[in-house]
Amino acid sequence: MGILDHFSDMFEWTHSDRKKLKKLKRRPLQTVEIRIKMDCEGCERRVRKSVEGMKGVTGVEVEPKKHRLVVTGHVDPDKVLHRVRHRTGKVAEFWPYVPYDVVDHPYAPGVYDKKAPAGYVRNVVNNPQAAGLARASSTEVKYTSAFSDENPNACAVM
Structure with missing residues (x-):
């Protein structure tokens, strides 16, 4: 019955309806x-x-x-x-902007834009020249997570 259903659907529609559907598809x-x-x-x-x-x-x-x-x-x-x-x-x-949370270093050169709306920075993920500046290296991640409030083994400086 699959073939019959297919043909019945084809003949129900007028030619202009099929054209519109093809454009939408x-x-x-x-x-x-x-x-x-x-x-x-x-x-x-x-x-x-x-x-x-x-x-x-x-x-x-x-x-x-x-x-x-x-x-x-x-x-x-x-x-x-x-x-x-x-x-x-x-x-x-x-x-050209993405939310602030997407970029690791939102204040790196090429990422930070004074004209961007609040909570947004420039999208540099696809830009190979500026993407290196916007990504954190492993040593930077170690140092920033050492003083993090979310890390239970973090160092607390008082």
Whole structure:
């Protein structure tokens, strides 16, 4: 009965429905985060309207204090970035920050960014030049864990 079910599903749908389904299957549902400077409510409105009418977009979230735009849907991230740049005329880039807890040394050169929102640092995990500075060596881990409150055998300096 598997073959009959397959054929019955094929003939129930019209040609245009199958085309739409194929397009949706090609692009998975994803979240695109973009950093774009927003100074006022007009900038926020312009950024929101630049991507709301885009095909495949299911949700738009604007965070003006963090200068962040989050677009969810069946979209191509490069096309979203290009459209935001073109429609707003502003400098936009993919969200370059990760939470503070992800990086071992958040204040290493190349990681710490004064422009980053609170609780975020620059993502250097995939950058081979700066990633060496952001990772802790084994001797550094020994010294930092020796005075840790979580280590029951740690040295207590009073």
